[in-house]
Amino acid sequence: MSEKPSILIVGAGAIGSFYGAILKKAGCSVSTVLRSEYDVVKEQGIRISSSLGDLSYRPDHVYRDGETPEDYPDYLILCVKVLPGVDRVALVKPWMGPSTRLVLIENGLDIERELADAYPDHPLISCLAFIAASRTEPGVVEHKAYGKLVMGRYPEGIDDHCRELSDLFQAGGIGIDLTEQVVGERWRKCLWNTPFNPLSVIANGADTRTILDAEGGEALIRAMIREVMAVAEAEGYPMDEKLIDLNIEGTRKMPPYKNSMALDYLNGRPIERDAVLGNVVTIAERHGIPVPHLNTVLVTLRMRAKLAGED
Amino acid sequence: MSEKPSILIVGAGAIGSFYGAILKKAGCSVSTVLRSEYDVVKEQGIRISSSLGDLSYRPDHVYRDGETPEDYPDYLILCVKVLPGVDRVALVKPWMGPSTRLVLIENGLDIERELADAYPDHPLISCLAFIAASRTEPGVVEHKAYGKLVMGRYPEGIDDHCRELSDLFQAGGIGIDLTEQVVGERWRKCLWNTPFNPLSVIANGADTRTILDAEGGEALIRAMIREVMAVAEAEGYPMDEKLIDLNIEGTRKMPPYKNSMALDYLNGRPIERDAVLGNVVTIAERHGIPVPHLNTVLVTLRMRAKLAGED
CATH class of the missing domain: 3.40.50.720 (NAD(P)-binding Rossmann-like Domain)
Structure with missing residues (x-):
């Protein structure tokens, strides 16, 4: 050209x-x-x-x-x-x-x-x-x-x-x-984003270290990653269980930081709730896959939006 | 006397x-x-x-x-x-x-x-x-x-x-x-308090109407009540499933209001997190009963406390 x-x-x-x-x-x-x-x-x-x-x-x-x-x-x-x-x-x-x-x-x-x-x-x-x-x-x-x-x-x-x-x-x-397989790559990125980003918002903008070190925090993140994985698999993108450990270890190796959704929240900007979390829960429901941890976070964010007159 | x-x-x-x-x-x-x-x-x-x-x-x-x-x-x-x-x-x-x-x-x-x-x-x-x-x-x-x-x-x-x-x-x-059976009565009261109170806190002080009317809100509350019921039953206090409907209907009949824990949170006072929620999750773990919804809310509250330097 x-x-x-x-x-x-x-x-x-x-x-x-x-x-x-x-x-x-x-x-x-x-x-x-x-x-x-x-x-x-x-x-x-x-x-x-x-x-x-x-x-x-x-x-x-x-x-x-x-x-x-x-x-x-x-x-x-x-x-x-x-x-x-x-x-x-x-x-x-x-x-x-x-x-x-x-x-x-x-x-x-x-x-x-x-x-x-x-x-x-x-x-x-x-x-x-x-x-x-x-x-x-x-x-x-x-x-x-x-x-x-x-x-x-x-x-x-x-x-x-x-x-x-x-x-x-x-x-x-x-x-x-x-x-x-760009959609598969999206699922792979969501393995981290879908648990950490919205959870950091309802945890008032907590950084990665606070999320992982709170009592039960790492176990909750692992459970959420497992839920995302189950949905990804149902969509045709099975992933290796080892990715859970890799995501946790990788996060622990980095200095504590606030993800972009946490920063958006703390700065009063709108958050990409449905793109990062809501769509995952919708797809899970379509497949009949239970995602109780993800759903609790999603519905809490909806309550906050409703309270703020945004939903 | x-x-x-x-x-x-x-x-x-x-x-x-x-x-x-x-x-x-x-x-x-x-x-x-x-x-x-x-x-x-x-x-x-x-x-x-x-x-x-x-x-x-x-x-x-x-x-x-x-x-x-x-x-x-x-x-x-x-x-x-x-x-x-x-x-x-x-x-x-x-x-x-x-x-x-x-x-x-x-x-x-x-x-x-x-x-x-x-x-x-x-x-x-x-x-x-x-x-x-x-x-x-x-x-x-x-x-x-x-x-x-x-x-x-x-x-x-x-x-x-x-x-x-x-x-x-x-x-x-x-x-x-x-x-x-005063302990059974505590479980009965917790059927409402354990779901509504802590959830209202992570939902930024949402009132009962906002909690029930947000998309997926009533279903989430019902799932949380069901979890409390399962733990109560394991402790020897089985309850009638109908109590779920009664709790929801009773709440809908009242004007929207913020519960005492929501008010404590909004006024910067400490909340009775473990008395109302943490102890229920601990007892659930002892019985091996899964309580993913309750646990997500509990761990989120712990992250918030850790972030605030309280935990």
């Missing part, structure tokens, strides 16, 4: 801004669609400090959410949080040209389905980001560590679009694991 | 102050042991507004916690919260004369054992209070509704001490249910 494909980032928070910068570095034209940060990015671009060096850039176009596009992008990369109030199908609609490929860099399980159903003729690439990055102020992102993407065609396989995008990300300086 | 027995209330919060007033009204000498509210009660007595009329009284003696008694009481009524940091055995020790009967008006399950073990030669009377009362300021109590006590000898039976005390309470104007 002689000319580099054009990229549109929808939802340029920390994640979207960072991966946009990588593709910009790889020589793509990179535009953004913004809501609240439109003015500041339009004026000063996106500033990113990173261990990879200064990744600041000016998007080729800065669109306001709701605007009409000048051109349709080759790849539309969606990086918004998966929340009940966010209609992702509507959000990308104005920007989906006839040959636009849709790329998700988002957390959680079973988050592709509604987009795949809405845009059946567009290739859908699903990605999991392993990255520590945060938006420190409007238009400013701090990339702290990591950055690898696990990527595959949804619901399965690896196609030329995946390969092209993977080459571009790698040219920009980050690692990509292409996978034939 | 010609002369009325002497009473000492240890822990004269809302509950202790109220039941002291009832016995005072019945003609007993009633003294109190106080800590933080010693000065105000010494000076102005205890003021109680109640639907039964003004129940204000001056205790015959006001002792400071740690003082040496002038006389040993016939009945020592312990009304402190059951908390890990509160050594109830030590608290009553200075006041336990050779013929003092120990009376507990406290919440929770298996809260008698350590006192029965420490004072095996003293009759132990266990009571459950069905009352709405709160301490509005130091030395001032508002009695809002109810007041019935369920009372029995621990671990079982009804003896003359129970009958004497019951007669005095009834003379003072409140209803008493004497029971041969």
Whole structure:
């Protein structure tokens, strides 16, 4: 391919801004669609400090959410949080040209389905980001560590679009694991996220060490991981029991930290409850698999949301 | 009996102050042991507004916690919260004369054992209070509704001490249910308290309506009640399944309200986690009965306590 494909980032928070910068570095034209940060990015671009060096850039176009596009992008990369109030199908609609490929860099399980159903003729690439990055102020992102993407065609396989995008990300300086089974990779990531993230929220933002060291804490996490595994297996993704030990040991080796959902909660931001937990419980119910520990945490979060007038 | 027995209330919060007033009204000498509210009660007595009329009284003696008694009481009524940091055995020790009967008006399950073990030669009377009362300021109590006590000898039976005390309470104007199986009555009360109280705390102080109406909320409460029932049955107190419906229907009929543990939590006061929930889970483990819903809530509360530096 002689000319580099054009990229549109929808939802340029920390994640979207960072991966946009990588593709910009790889020589793509990179535009953004913004809501609240439109003015500041339009004026000063996106500033990113990173261990990879200064990744600041000016998007080729800065669109306001709701605007009409000048051109349709080759790849539309969606990086918004998966929340009940966010209609992702509507959000990308104005920007989906006839040959636009849709790329998700988002957390959680079973988050592709509604987009795949809405845009059946567009290739859908699903990605999991392993990255520590945060938006420190409007238009400013701090990339702290990591950055690898696990990527595959949804619901399965690896196609030329995946390969092209993977080459571009790698040219920009980050690692990509292409996978034939991206949904299986989501289950694997949820083995950790689904227990730890929501539990840390109802435990008032507890860090990993507090969760594991409280009396009965490690046993509870193990029981929750086992529940996620049972559901994954029913979905066709059996996993090795040893992953439980590996997840616990890996967590114990790291310094205590608060996961992103705990931080969202502590900072008054909405949490991806259903993407990370609710969808797992729904799938479990479909298979008739009991998940009492996961369900207790989920329903508690729903009570909190109802109390706050959010549900 | 010609002369009325002497009473000492240890822990004269809302509950202790109220039941002291009832016995005072019945003609007993009633003294109190106080800590933080010693000065105000010494000076102005205890003021109680109640639907039964003004129940204000001056205790015959006001002792400071740690003082040496002038006389040993016939009945020592312990009304402190059951908390890990509160050594109830030590608290009553200075006041336990050779013929003092120990009376507990406290919440929770298996809260008698350590006192029965420490004072095996003293009759132990266990009571459950069905009352709405709160301490509005130091030395001032508002009695809002109810007041019935369920009372029995621990671990079982009804003896003359129970009958004497019951007669005095009834003379003072409140209803008493004497029971041969006070532990069974505790299980019956815990059928409601053990699910609702701790769950309301991790749900950020949710009221009964929010708990039942959140998606999956009623089902979760039912599952938790079923777990408590299974443990009660293993302990020798089988209960009718219909009690589940009755508890749910009864709760739905009342206006939405926040239970006392939710209020304690919201007001930054310690909660009776182990008395109401932890002991139930411990007994379940002893019998090998799975209680995944109760355990998830318990461990979450432990994580919160650990995070706050309390555990």
